[in-house]
Structures are given as structure tokens and as C-alpha cells.
Amino acid sequence: MRAGLVRPRAHRYMARMDDTPLTFHKMHGAGNDFVVIDSRHRASGVMTAALAQAIGDRHRGVGFDQLAELRSDDAADLALDFWNADGSQAGACGNATRCVAAMVMAQCKATSLSIRTARGLLRAEDRDGQIWVNMGAPVLDWQGIPLARDCDTLHLPLSGDPTAVGMGNPHCVFFVPDAEAAPVASQGPLVEHDPLFPEATNVEFAALSAPNHLRLRVWERGTGITLACGSGACATAVAAHLRGLTGRQVTITADGGTLMVDWRDDGVWLSGPVAHVFTATLAAGFGA
Numbered sequence: 533m534r535a536g537l538v539r540p541r542a543h544r545y546m547a548r549m550d551d552t553p554l555t556f557h558k559m560h561g562a563g564n565d566f567v568v569i570d571s572r573h574r575a576s577g578v579m580t581a582a583l584a585q586a587i588g589d590r591h592r593g594v595g596f597d598q599l600a601e602l603r604s605d606d607a608a609d610l611a612l613d614f615w616n617a618d619g620s621q622a623g624a625c626g627n628a629t630r631c632v633a634a635m636v637m638a639q640c641k642a643t644s645l646s647i648r649t650a651r652g653l654l655r656a657e658d659r660d661g662q663i664w665v666n667m668g669a670p671v672l673d674w675q676g677i678p679l680a681r682d683c684d685t686l687h688l689p690l691s692g693d694p695t696a697v698g699m700g701n702p703h704c705v706f707f708v709p710d711a712e713a714a715p716v717a718s719q720g721p722l723v724e725h726d727p728l729f730p731e732a733t734n735v736e737f738a739a740l741s742a743p744n745h746l747r748l749r750v751w752e753r754g755t756g757i758t759l760a761c762g763s764g765a766c767a768t769a770v771a772a773h774l775r776g777l778t779g780r781q782v783t784i785t786a787d788g789g790t791l792m793v794d795w796r797d798d799g800v801w802l803s804g805p806v807a808h809v810f811t812a813t814l815a816a817g818f819g820a
């Protein structure tokens with residue numbers, strides 16, 4: 533390299549073991565956007581924290597809220613791993629699971645799928661063209677926090693009375709009078725990294741807008757503000773029902789679209805729009 537020539541930033545990332553060009557799908561669910569990499573034909577996954585960060589860079593890479601990598605699984609139709617834009621991993625991603633389920637069901641003409649994730653086996657169903665995913669049972673003592681009823685413990689200049697709900701990943705849900713005025717950008721990162729949450733948390737600000745209808749704005753752990761969050765919608769619906777604000781079937785309007793949540797005996801089911809935007813291949817050597 534000539535003196536003074538700046539190395540492209542991607543070259544600072546660790547090399548991939550396998551340097552064949554990587555094909556990916558760009559998808560979104562209600563504006564929550566994803567890079568989807570299908571590694572079912574590979575002996576093992578290709579993703580690393582460094583490569584996820586490089587692909588997630590909206591200026592020098594592709595950009596995404598989450599990256600989902602498909603892998604084959606002995607006991608399920610497929611397995612899914614999730615990565616946030618900062619290179620951290622997430623145990624759940626409802627909107628990416630819906631997108632991947634829609635794509636794989638269309639490929640195999642299936643009407644149901646079993647999907648292994650870090651939180652266990654999830655089931656996806658095509659009901660008259662609408663994809664529903666069972667995100668599993670909510671965890672109400674996430675990381676030892678029952679229902680975090682005392683906002684003082686959060687060390688925040690926020691009034692509120694948040695509810696902590698685990699959906700395979702942590703969520704801290706604030707009910708506010710007006711979601712549009714909620715301090716998502718200023719308080720989201722503070723709650724995300726509050727010592728109350730040893731693994732950090734996703735943060736939801738929700739308001740009841742009509743019977744069984746919630747308006748939701750989200751700060752996602754490892755990513756920041758997103759246009760929607762599927763596991764966050766599930767956590768919010770659970771919290772709203774536990775507080776007597778809604779029934780168990782809730783419509784949730786996020787910044788990027790509307791999601792449906794149905795908390796049944798067998799788990800919290802999630803549905804909403806999915807879109808496949810394009811399929812492309814990373815340039816040879818990208819991330820190397």
C-alpha cells in the first residue's frame with residue numbers, strides 16, 4: 533500500500549474463513565430491515581461479530597437493523613441466528629423470523645415450519661397467506677426482574693412504571709400518555725444500558741390509542757431506533773394485558789407499519805407485513 537493511502541474501512545474487519553462471495557436477501561417487516569444469509573448448504577455458519585458490523589454499516593456496507601443467518605438443523609426445518617447492527621447477538625427477532633418464514637415457505641411451498649432459535653423451537657404458520665410466528669411464552673422474571681414496578685430503580689429522569697418482559701430477549705416497556713412525545717432517542721439508550729439489565733435491554737414506549745390498539749415506538753438494544761420490533765410488540769402486548777389495558781389480541785402500530793399480536797395458551801403469536809426487497813451478492817473479499 534502506498535504511503536498516505538487510506539485503507540478502506542472494511543479491511544479493518546477480520547477476514548472470513550470462507551472467501552466465496554456471499555449472497556444475501558434484503559427484507560423488511562414493517563420497516564424493521566434485515567440482511568438474510570442462507571447458510572443451510574454450508575457445514576457451519578459464516579457470521580462473526582466483525583462481519584455483521586461490516587455488512588451492517590449503512591455507508592460502507594449494506595445496512596440492516598438485524599442480520600439473520602439460516603442454518604440447517606437436525607430436528608427442525610431450519611435454525612436461525614440473529615445479529616444486531618453493532619455486532620452483538622440477539623436471542624430473538626420476531627420480524628426477521630416472520631420474513632424468513634415467509635421466504636422459506638414460498639420456496640418449499642410449505643404452510644408451516646419449525647424454526648430453532650436461541651430461545652427454543654418456534655412454529656410458523658401460513659394462515660390464508662398471512663404468516664404467523666409463535667414467539668413462545670413470555671418470561672415475566674427476566675434476569676430476576678419480576679415486573680419492574682419502581683421506575684426509581686432505573687436511575688432515570690423518566691416518570692413511568694415500566695414492565696420487564698422476556699421474549700427470548702429482554703424488553704422494558706413504558707406506558708406513556710403520548711407515544712409521539714416519548715423521549716425515545718434521549719432515554720432509550722439510558723434504559724438500554726441501565727445496570728438493572730445486566731445484558732442490556734430493548735426499550736418500548738407505548739400508548740393505548742383505541743381499545744386493543746397500541747401505538748409503539750422502540751429503541752432496540754444493539755441497533756437504536758427502529759421502525760418496528762416484533763419481539764417488542766409481543767412484550768408490549770403481554771405487558772398491556774397484564775396491566776388490564778387490553779385483551780390478549782392486540783393491534784400495534786409502530787413507526788413503520790402495523791403488527792398483530794395474539795397471546796394464546798401456547799405462546800405469543802405475531803403477524804404483520806413482510807417484504808423481500810432484493811437479492812444480491814457481496815463483492816469478493818468484502819469483510820476480508
Ligand SMILES: N[C@@H](CCC[C@H](N)C(=O)O)C(=O)O
Nearest residue numbers: 622625626627701761762763
Ligand atoms: N427487531 C427485532 C428484535 C431484535 C433484537 C434486539 N435488538 C435484541 O438485541 O434483543 C424483532 O423484530 O423482534
